[in-house]
Amino acid sequence: MADDKYNTWMLKGSGSTENLQYVQQTSAKLGPDEVRVVMHAASLNYRDLVIAKGSLPMTQATPNTVPGSDGAGVVHSVGANVVELRPGDKVLPHMVQGVSDDFLPRMDAISGGLGQAVNGTLCEQGVYPAESIVRMPDNMNFAQAATLGCSGLTAWNALMGLRDRAVQAGDYVLVQGTGGVSIAALQFAKAAGATVVATTGKGANVARLTALGAAHVINYKTDADWGVTARKLTPEGRGFDHIVDVGGDATLGQSFAAIRTDGVVSLVGVLGTGANKVDAMTALWSVCVVRGVLLGSKNMFRDMVAFCEKHNVQPALDDETYSLADAQRAYQRLEKQQHFSKVVIKIQ
Structure with a gap:
């Protein structure tokens, strides 16, 4: 050859x-x-x-x-x-x-x-x-x-990279949108036994996300406070154990609103351009783990x-x-x- x-x-x-x-x-x-x-x-x-x-x-x-x-x-x-x-x-x-x-x-x-x-x-x-x-x-x-x-x-690292905090059965996981990382995270989390909530800006994607295992789907374009809405879907409104954030400044504020105490927010993307900067101190008020993930x-x-x-x-x-x-x-x-x-x- x-x-x-x-x-x-x-x-x-x-x-x-x-x-x-x-x-x-x-x-x-x-x-x-x-x-x-x-x-x-x-x-x-x-x-x-x-x-x-x-x-x-x-x-x-x-x-x-x-x-x-x-x-x-x-x-x-x-x-x-x-x-x-x-x-x-x-x-x-x-x-x-x-x-x-x-x-x-x-x-x-x-x-x-x-x-x-x-x-x-x-x-x-x-x-x-x-x-x-x-x-x-x-x-x-x-x-x-x-x-x-x-x-x-990238999705695997976000969910499973911290070995003592890897997603497991009974956890609640929030994924954002229908890109490659988010869909992979949905499928991995579902296979691990977690309950997954997904967001999308397109109504046509709701059925596909549900078919892949999402328990609930929220349209972030029609619900500006989708993080608060998502949090209410967790047991006693406690918040999510894991959130895979792909939008950066465009989504991080809502991720902090949705995460539980000591939950893990994985920053994996910067797809949200032109958004207002989210103050890193917000993580302190949310009392959560924020983790940058690259590959x-x-x-x-x-x-x-x-x-x-x-x-x-x-x-x-x-x-x-x-x-x-x-x-x-x-x-x-x-x-x-x-x-x-x-x-x-x-x-x-």
Whole structure:
């Protein structure tokens, strides 16, 4: 395969998704500690969109880098030093390379990760360090598994990353919206036996959220005090044990209104732009734990895979799927927020 040609997307610059170019490459020589993976599917994340736009210094991509934060594929060949992986293994790459199994990425590590500083997953084949590869769940197809590496792992870390505070049966969990992290958190929490309340701004999503296990759904566009409303749905109005906050300043005030004493608010996103800043001292008045979450470790990734197999978690996908050659349309769907959960690109 080293002499084979393959198709791939490349980021030629920043500022727009129009800087994504579909090109043909020649297979690179495999290093002794690397594996070559034939990619079968990838999924898009908000991170991929902001990298293509490059609107902030931390979102600038190295020119001529293959985009894509996560994906799923099959090992084609392994380097001379690789013993833990074999051709035919179904695998997922972790976004951050060259780190220990328990390393929790900060923004600098993520900015040096797949699809930004090093080649990502929007390609027919990719070469990755063997140490960054995790086994794919055996209960999922490639499209489902391709959702786990970025948003799935972030949701897992938010709910299960604090081992002594991991979500368990009987807990109440609040998730926000219908993006990839929120839907993954809903599915993980439900599988763990928690009661989940979800929010949405679209009435059409209520039935889908209910079908995935949400006990209650609140429309945040018609209920400005949705945090207070949500709190009333918990036993004796005590508040939520866990809240996965994806909106930052746009949602954090309501999250503080909904959290219980000593509950955990996980900050995982900044989707709410133009909102008034929320004073960090609000956490003091709410007497809660506030935790910033960026991705998760490789060991968390492995724990998530085992959990998905044990509980047969089947990640929810968007109604629209795209071929590799049509990936720009997938970016457009994500940018217009027309999607539900994860936009998947089928490669093989």
